[in-house]
Amino acid sequence: MSDERKQINLSFSGDNRFASSMMQGRFLYFLEIHSPLACQPAAAALALLKEKSRELAALPQIFAFVVTDRLLSEDCHDPYLAAEAISTGSGKPVIISISGKGSSAERVKGILAEAKAQGLRNFLAVSGDCPRQEQLADHPGRQHLDSLEILQTAGHFGPGLCLGAAVNPFKYTPEDQCLQYAKMVRKLRSGANYLVTQAGWDMKKAQELQWFLQKRAFAVMVVARVCLLSWEEAQQLADGYRPGIYFSVPLGSALMQDAQGTQEEFQERQLRRVARQIVGYQKLGYGGVQLSGLRDPALLQKLFGLIAQEESSNPDYDHWLKNWNDAYGKHNPAPGLGAHYLFRGLMQPGERDYAPEKHPLAGTRLRRPARLDSWRASLGNLLLAGSRPPVWWRRILQLLCRLPEEELQRLRPCFYLDNSSCPKGLRLGPCGGSRQDGRCEDGSQPCFFQRVMRLAAARNQFGTLEGDYDDTAKQQ
Template sequence: MLREALCQQRFICVVEFVPGLSGERCAVFESMMQRAQLCGWPMVAAVADRVSSSQDLSPLAAYSRLAHSLPTLLHFSGKARERHDLLKQLEQMDAAGLDQLLLLSGDRLPGHEPGQPVRYLESVPALQIVRQARPNWLLGAALNPFKYHEEESGAQYFKAEKKLAAGADFLTLQLGFDMQKHREAFQWMQQRATPVLLLACVMPLTFKTATFLEQVPGVVISPSMRDLLAAEEAISRSHARERSLFRLGLQVIGLRLMGYAGIHLSGIHTPAQLQALEKVIHAQQEGIQTLAQWSAAWEASWQMPGLPTVIFHPEHADWRMGQSSVHATSREQYRYHVLSAVHTLLFSRKNPISRGFGWLCRRPVWRTPRGARWLHQLERRLKGPVVGCDTCGNCRLEDTLYVCPETCPKGLANGPCGGTRLNRCEFGDRECIHSVKYRTARTTQQTHVLTDRLIPCVDADARHQSSWPRWFTPPQKEERHGKPRSSDADAMEKIE
């Protein structure tokens, strides 16, 4: 149904279900989905993956507990996952007759601290893996446009380009309430040579919900939003719930008028709540036929006597698309140019020094257990203090402007997750490395590196060994032995 609705350009309502640890809410969710439509729009179930805990019931397990078959979009979260986990889910989905998947890198795994060896299978290589294994499946990915510094916002759109190139059929916006950012994302998509359809995640917002969401990475709740929601809560809880549902209905109408293909509805858990939302939307639609009418109604819904005008962005941070003023620091530029020169000298394979170094790295001694350990330790000790290398066995520095992806706590190479806040990493202890990459790319005119090069995941069996012999191994030889191909072969894949 989701594929048909998107192809026919019918507005669609994707309803998110979070199974939790036991899946005890499956029956209630199923009763809600029996309605099949919201305001005449087809409804599709979306089963979330590892939202509250890594011990949550899996999307497939939750789906199997439904008494009746439903049109369903499963999620796959890459946190604490490897390639084999994804391939296993594909086989299980085949057995269940499912072929629609939303691929996410995933937010911070509970208990994960920087420096711990937790891997995240990020969405770009995950999309490539699924697209290659299941060419005809319907695949989606996420975009978070609710960013208010140029670096983090620009990096989000750069990564979105990669997701589309990797095979995403549609994008779903992460949760946000700044409708100007919704317009920005839609305009960005329409400016692409081959735009795809956009969905937007929405949910009812009360003071209690906002207090929780303030702790969710990537979700922006401004102080003025919080003050208005608190004032509504002070009148009564029923009044606050009524206002939150009213604004949710308005947001849905606005997204439809903007041209969004549908909504990804969260926070609605019962048939009664869904019926109340439908009633609100029907009542509002009668008087709102244009975006101008909607804009006036949306602005009025966020006003309250005695309170200042609500703004949806963080204080002193309101970057909008089209503005560009960032510049890499002198240290960042110096670092890039020095490492680029060293790379050209040793790893270009074109000059005598590089060819000589390559000859040395291909000696049989490095294929012995002792030689491999020694070379691994040498590379780690040389590169670790300079770039933070974790010797992943397949060096990607050339594709990341010499900012090592292993210095990201999630190990993301293709771009940022959605959890940054004003350039700060979701873990809170550093600036996001992808903001540094964005500044460097802008200053050195290398932005194509961050949009065009799809970086594959590093498999578990390739880690903690030297990347140098593999770098200099001819592609044909590696293919004959069934090993990962060298960077030159990867580059040809990227071009194709």
């Protein structure tokens, strides 16, 4: 990939406060606000949002708001409605999330058009989680749009948009970690101007992402999503949390133990932990944090006061690292001793930034692809331009992929493997919702894209996962 592709373009029309702040290198605070549920009357819900955002905007530390899309449920009002109310009420920039959950390209275009008409230019593409069984029953045949397809749709929508993409660095198998970073590269090559990470507590993984971007020379702002759990959520951690957000047994047990005290004591511990983590993100070179689970101005004010204290007592990376390890090092955030990390030497004193000579890649051996998968990929290669495979070969591939011949090329990004085992029907790369052991977020099987990853490794075609085919298609 050429160097000019690695430098992110930050030239936008309209409200460009976000883009300007990215170029200035400021550390920014974004506040996450949910789109109202569809069962709530729109006028009343939006009026409340407008008033609440006006109250929250009085906090000078809050730079912008992020409106989620279908995070609470698939049945939510479209996010541009909430974004308009918040923009009017707060006078601050608003980022509109667009979820692929139950979405289509037409829905994405509609949201983009409505938002652009209101002068809103900032968007974040997310794949969204799997619909629950009752939602599938209510909406049979609902499709799921890949966040990469959302980015590509927005990219064709016209200039002047600031587009963000999500990445989940908290992956602990070699396949999952490599797949996440390959999908991230593909998103950057498809026009993403900034990245937002999923929430997590493993700061080695937070540093790992920064080192990967440094190794690949990507100049891109990264915002870390930070969750403040409620007292009730912490008490119920044994029943699981949201897809893609992992709690190790030691960390989850510590949080549940904290929740055995009073709500005030629990809240105080969480705020201090979050404040120190946010300062850690500052020291690791992140451009900001997206605060989730906080809507009380008094709590936010208290958090910002604690952050100021942490900044004062942690003037540099080494001071922060020692204090972080002293306070939380005993709670291993990774799933056991065999967790995979891409680099050696993470979270060591004096080694904030990536140095090729000091931080080699941690080599790992992947499983060989199944013989039938390799055969499918070989059959698929015969469909490329200039090849005229026998008719019976094409018929076999159609049967294996369960697609008519004219649609077979849609599976080229996944080496012509049948992607029907992915509950979201993704083909361009994985979502971020897989579990810590590499299983799909629905728990039924390993993530489909692990098979794709093994094929890419065996055929030495990692570029396919990063979008080399996309770039070739653009040039034709």
